[in-house]
Amino acid sequence: MALTFAASALLIGLVSVLVKLNRHFVSAQRLPVTSDWIAELTVDRYGPMLRLLDEEDVRFLRAQPGFTPQMATKFHLQRCQLFQGYLRCLDADFKRICMALKVVLVQSKHDRPDLASVLLRNQLEFAWAMMIVQFRLQCYRHGLGSVEVHDLVKRFDGMRLELRTLLPTESWAGA
Numbered sequence: 001m002a003l004t005f006a007a008s009a010l011l012i013g014l015v016s017v018l019v020k021l022n023r024h025f026v027s028a029q030r031l032p033v034t035s036d037w038i039a040e041l042t043v044d045r046y047g048p049m050l051r052l053l054d055e056e057d058v059r060f061l062r063a064q065p066g067f068t069p070q071m072a073t074k075f076h077l078q079r080c081q082l083f084q085g086y087l088r089c090l091d092a093d094f095k096r097i098c099m100a101l102k103v104v105l106v107q108s109k110h111d112r113p114d115l116a117s118v119l120l121r122n123q124l125e126f127a128w129a130m131m132i133v134q135f136r137l138q139c140y141r142h143g144l145g146s147v148e149v150h151d152l153v154k155r156f157d158g159m160r161l162e163l164r165t166l167l168p169t170e171s172w173a174g175a
Contacts, residue, residue: 038164041093043157049086052079053140053147080141087133087149090156094126097159104166118162126155 058075061067101119105112129152136147 037096038167041097041160041163043153043160046086046090046153046156049083049090049149050153052083052086077141080137083137083147087130087137090152091130094156094159097156097163098123100163101159101166104163115162115166119159122155122159126152126159129155 058072061075062072098119101115105115105119108115133147133149133152136145139145140147
């Protein structure tokens with residue numbers, strides 16, 4: 001009797017863990033592919049990121065009376081944190097685009113090896129470029145080198161345009 005009770009409790013525990021995991025993964029895979037989302041999906045939203053780590057701002061602030069090295073350090077770290085936030089958003093948007101393209105692949109009436117190849121290649125190249133940017137950002141935080149993000153944004157834009165060409169125009173006509 002005790003063995004049956006223990007087995008039942010274990011089974012109920014496993015089922016509840018599986019349900020929680022399923023909810024987590026299903027909610028993480030929700031696609032916001034609406035006309036509003038596609039209209040908002042522009043490279044312009046990452047424009048501030050392109051100059052966020054520009055040293056011109058720091059040079060200007062250093063020339064101001066009362067600006068201290070501690071203020072410069074704090075400014076530098078805050079800019080790095082903001083940049084990291086933009087990177088997270090860029091990565092999330094890129095992953096949503098890729099997921100939407102995967103849905104297009106699955107729902108297509110014809111095999112699309114060309115699209116599958118482009119998707120896989122771009123995912124690998126984006127992941128590699130993201131790792132490089134993350135590494136350079138860590139170095140930059142410690143005063144070494146600079147961070148170049150144009151290649152990453154260019155890859156994002158390429159996939160964004162690919163998605164727009166594959167979806168019906170009326171689904172994002174507000175863009």
